[in-house]
Amino acid sequence: MGWPYVGETLQLYSKDPNAFFSDKQKRYGDVFKTHILGCPCVMLASPEAARFVLVTNAELFKPTYPKSKEKMIGPAALFFHRGEYHNHLRKLVQSSFSPEAIKKLIPSIEAIAVSILGSWLSGQVTNTFQEMKKFSFEVGILAIFGHLERQQKEELKENYSIVDRGYNSFPQTYQEQHTTKALMARRRLSRILGEIICERKEKKLLGNDLLGHLLNFKDEKGRTLSDDQVADNIIGVLFAAQDTTASALTWIIKYLGDDPKLLEAVKAEQKTIYLSNDKGNRNLTWTQTRNMPLTYKVILESLRMASIVSFTFREAVVDVEYNGYLIPKGWKVMPLFRNIHNLNFSVTLKILTHIGGKWWAPKIWYSTAHFQSLIMDSGPGFGKSPKSKISPPLV
Numbered sequence: 001m002g003w004p005y006v007g008e009t010l011q012l013y014s015k016d017p018n019a020f021f022s023d024k025q026k027r028y029g030d031v032f033k034t035h036i037l038g039c040p041c042v043m044l045a046s047p048e049a050a051r052f053v054l055v056t057n058a059e060l061f062k063p064t065y066p067k068s069k070e071k072m073i074g075p076a077a078l079f080f081h082r083g084e085y086h087n088h089l090r091k092l093v094q095s096s097f098s099p100e101a102i103k104k105l106i107p108s109i110e111a112i113a114v115s116i117l118g119s120w121l122s123g124q125v126t127n128t129f130q131e132m133k134k135f136s137f138e139v140g141i142l143a144i145f146g147h148l149e150r151q152q153k154e155e156l157k158e159n160y161s162i163v164d165r166g167y168n169s170f171p172q173t174y175q176e177q178h179t180t181k182a183l184m185a186r187r188r189l190s191r192i193l194g195e196i197i198c199e200r201k202e203k204k205l206l207g208n209d210l211l212g213h214l215l216n217f218k219d220e221k222g223r224t225l226s227d228d229q230v231a232d233n234i235i236g237v238l239f240a241a242q243d244t245t246a247s248a249l250t251w252i253i254k255y256l257g258d259d260p261k262l263l264e265a266v267k268a269e270q271k272t273i274y275l276s277n278d279k280g281n282r283n284l285t286w287t288q289t290r291n292m293p294l295t296y297k298v299i300l301e302s303l304r305m306a307s308i309v310s311f312t313f314r315e316a317v318v319d320v321e322y323n324g325y326l327i328p329k330g331w332k333v334m335p336l337f338r339n340i341h342n343l344n345f346s347v348t349l350k351i352l353t354h355i356g357g358k359w360w361a362p363k364i365w366y367s368t369a370h371f372q373s374l375i376m377d378s379g380p381g382f383g384k385s386p387k388s389k390i391s392p393p394l395v
């Protein structure tokens, strides 16, 4: 557990965090304890333990974020809550990003992708992650608001990026100015969102996007959401969607760049669709997006390999016993997605190059919120078999 208070924080930050966690896992097994950033923690590195904390016994643990971060995103955002409010909002977000809802957005998402690709033709050096962030932000705005006026979108973008920078900086250092600026930008975001909400209500056109669903919401007792709750959840979803999606896309590009044979195969798959759409003169269809077997496998395998969200936090609300271990009340509990995804399986992208062969271990359990399902072996056409039930990434 290391030094008093400091615990093992310095070891964690002074070396590669992956090495820190996997060394511990090798020494102590899939459940081990440590002390970081002033908190005693139990680390969990098996799919069963992650499922225990996040799914089957979720009521024994609460989400735990620093107050400063809660303030920046908005305290009513669903992931700071448990119980009824959390369940309602989770369902609402899921239905706003369901295949039915996404289907209608395909032509607009394609247009965003084409326009961003077009902006790369100038020959300038581009930062892939920043470009992917632009893409995921635009798609996020589309899914949340439908089509938004240019000026409102620009104002949201500018202020959201200041909040984003502040969120990712340490509060007590020279970066403090980022935090202050971020809180001011967050207030401006509330005002802009307030105006958009007001316009929507005036038009009495609630729409089928996330904003429409939030404004339409009524619980069993007929209670609706306040404007602040709506705004906090919009910022929350943007926050949950933007960097994660941008990282996933960046890793996909990196892995494909590392494997020219695989890249060629993916390009060939995409080119067939492009040609069948009269070289892009006809829009990509939903059915076509469901029929990209190799591309889809590359996406899933990249998600597993990169494990973008390397771990998450919970806090035990009571003493909890798991498999003979006692997790004391108040201790942080951290399912380590990266260790689960990377150490438990030996599947690598190299295997993916055997097109038509078997790429997947018989059972892979994705432990993130979106991939809580078993993926069974399947050849091309993945996703169609009743056995291979998986929620696709939300964008």
Ligand code: HEM
Residues within 6 Å of the ligand: 078, 079, 090, 093, 097, 236, 237, 240, 241, 242, 244, 245, 248, 303, 308, 309, 312, 313, 367, 368, 369, 370, 393, 394, 395
């Ligand atoms: C590759 C992309 C993504 C990855 C890897 C990812 C990963 C995760 C993970 C690991 C969690 C669980 C966090 C926890 O419970 O502590 C989570 C939660 C969440 N994600 Fe994503 N996410 C992605 C994309 C998105 C997108 C596009 C959306 C947009 C709707 C989204 C919305 C959410 C929401 C609302 C939650 C909170 C769920 C809850 O509290 O029940 N995510 N995500």
